[in-house]
Amino acid sequence: MDALFAAITQGLAYAALALGIFLTLKIFNIPDITTDGSYTLGGAITAVALSAHVPVVWVFPMAFAGGALAGVATGVIHTRLNINPLLAGILVMIALYSVNLFIMGRSNIPLTDLSSFFSDSSVTNFIKAFAFALVLILLITLLLKTDFGIAMRASGNSESMVLAMGVNIEKMKITGLALANALTALSGSLMVQYQGFADINMGVGIVISGLAAVILGESFIRLAKKSSLLLNIVMAVAGSVIFRVLLALALLAGLPPQALKLVTALIVLSIIAVLKISFRERT
Amino acid sequence: MIKIDGLTKIFNSNGHDIVAVDNIDLTIQPAEFVIILGTNGSGKSTLLNLLAGSLVPTAGSIFFDQKEITSLKEYQRSAFIARLFQNPLAGTASELSIIDNFRLAALRSKSRKLILGNTKSFEEKVKHKVSLLQLGLEEKLHQPIGSLSGGQRQALTLLMATMDNMQLLLMDEPTSALDPRSAERVMELASRFIGELGISAIMVTHSLKEAHRYGNRIIQMDQGRIIKNFNESEKRQISLQQMIEWFA
Numbered sequence: 001m002d003a004l005f006a007a008i009t010q011g012l013a014y015a016a017l018a019l020g021i022f023l024t025l026k027i028f029n030i031p032d033i034t035t036d037g038s039y040t041l042g043g044a045i046t047a048v049a050l051s052a053h054v055p056v057v058w059v060f061p062m063a064f065a066g067g068a069l070a071g072v073a074t075g076v077i078h079t080r081l082n083i084n085p086l087l088a089g090i091l092v093m094i095a096l097y098s099v100n101l102f103i104m105g106r107s108n109i110p111l112t113d114l115s116s117f118f119s120d121s122s123v124t125n126f127i128k129a130f131a132f133a134l135v136l137i138l139l140i141t142l143l144l145k146t147d148f149g150i151a152m153r154a155s156g157n158s159e160s161m162v163l164a165m166g167v168n169i170e171k172m173k174i175t176g177l178a179l180a181n182a183l184t185a186l187s188g189s190l191m192v193q194y195q196g197f198a199d200i201n202m203g204v205g206i207v208i209s210g211l212a213a214v215i216l217g218e219s220f221i222r223l224a225k226k227s228s229l230l231l232n233i234v235m236a237v238a239g240s241v242i243f244r245v246l247l248a249l250a251l252l253a254g255l256p257p258q259a260l261k262l263v264t265a266l267i268v269l270s271i272i273a274v275l276k277i278s279f280r281e282r283t
Numbered sequence: 284m285i286k287i288d289g290l291t292k293i294f295n296s297n298g299h300d301i302v303a304v305d306n307i308d309l310t311i312q313p314a315e316f317v318i319i320l321g322t323n324g325s326g327k328s329t330l331l332n333l334l335a336g337s338l339v340p341t342a343g344s345i346f347f348d349q350k351e352i353t354s355l356k357e358y359q360r361s362a363f364i365a366r367l368f369q370n371p372l373a374g375t376a377s378e379l380s381i382i383d384n385f386r387l388a389a390l391r392s393k394s395r396k397l398i399l400g401n402t403k404s405f406e407e408k409v410k411h412k413v414s415l416l417q418l419g420l421e422e423k424l425h426q427p428i429g430s431l432s433g434g435q436r437q438a439l440t441l442l443m444a445t446m447d448n449m450q451l452l453l454m455d456e457p458t459s460a461l462d463p464r465s466a467e468r469v470m471e472l473a474s475r476f477i478g479e480l481g482i483s484a485i486m487v488t489h490s491l492k493e494a495h496r497y498g499n500r501i502i503q504m505d506q507g508r509i510i511k512n513f514n515e516s517e518k519r520q521i522s523l524q525q526m527i528e529w530f531a
Binding site for chain 2: 142143145146147148150151153154157158160161162163164165166167168169
């Protein structure tokens, strides 16, 4: 039971990551995998800042800003140099590995006996992670409903229309990638504070968690046959929680930890396959 | 007023230069509705795209009300140019609701701020505008615009163009993907808006019937050049049969 509760709390801590992937994949239609790097960047900044006794309230904006910069880098490479977004993301992700090592100074920073957002009580931690996710859901929904947000949503939808409507689409994409990676870095920050250490390899393959969350969320939306902006965003976060619970269940069922990434990939593959098959007629 | 000076566009494909638009001079007055005819590859669409800013000319310049706009980007020109595309999907964002599409259109020449602009009063305004189309779409403002037919979307795109400052309307075969009835509705609407607002408009079309019926100036292009250019009174003298013979 404890393991499941922890999984739900983790899923909520990954909500920001899910929202970041939701922004790039669903709103902007850009496959961005800067994620692995910006997630670790958020964690690295957090670990170093907390070790230097920076107050927790300052740690989040710092991680957010770091992630945003990473997103700007990917966005500039993609739009100004006209490089495929996937490649732009890979380049920045690889570069960030060194940047993160510079920031951390070593490959692992433990945070024992340092004050952080989370505490020793699992119930308090759950409530905090839940509140954090809730605030993000509301903020992102609100943002996407503003005039600026409408232009954002249109950008991933019809480039010709958006240009004809006077939107600087390059700037818009850079902003979107910045916001998405800032959110991802927030997740990295939360997870470091939750697990009590930062590790240079903590971000390896993390993009799949966000993808799984968004795809799971999408499948609920299709099953429910209802769709609204708020619902889509809530479901991406719900997808993040469910994905963590699925992984926890697999581990509880006796899955050896070294098979975790394999199972992760298989879970994502099977959701996509089920979606493709069951909704084939309608598309 | 739009003035084009020596406008040229050369495309390079596999080392071969293709002159799509060849040293064109053209002046278009306010309230002029110019029809452009020409065979495929005559440079009509390229000319339109050069005016819109989606293509950069190889040489020449474009002036709008005496100001040079040649180096303005497409999104910057959108402050006074509205477009109607051949593909009805291109002028609207299909996953966004009708009202969101109209909100963007209302901000074509303005900045998009972090405010909730889809207010009740804005919705009433859009509802009234859309009801003028008599398509019953005013009750569907919160539906994704992608759920509508091509004809409905094209009519809405045209209506959206009137939501903000428009000095020039560029239409690239706006009815070629529509059924005859929808096509006629879109053309009547376009013709009405151009007349009422007194703006300049340019339409590329392959439909000689449309070319004959609408517009007050007609141009024929061939191999990147203007080979025929008739004003309003001259255009009225031209019969549909004569137009057909232009392509013989």
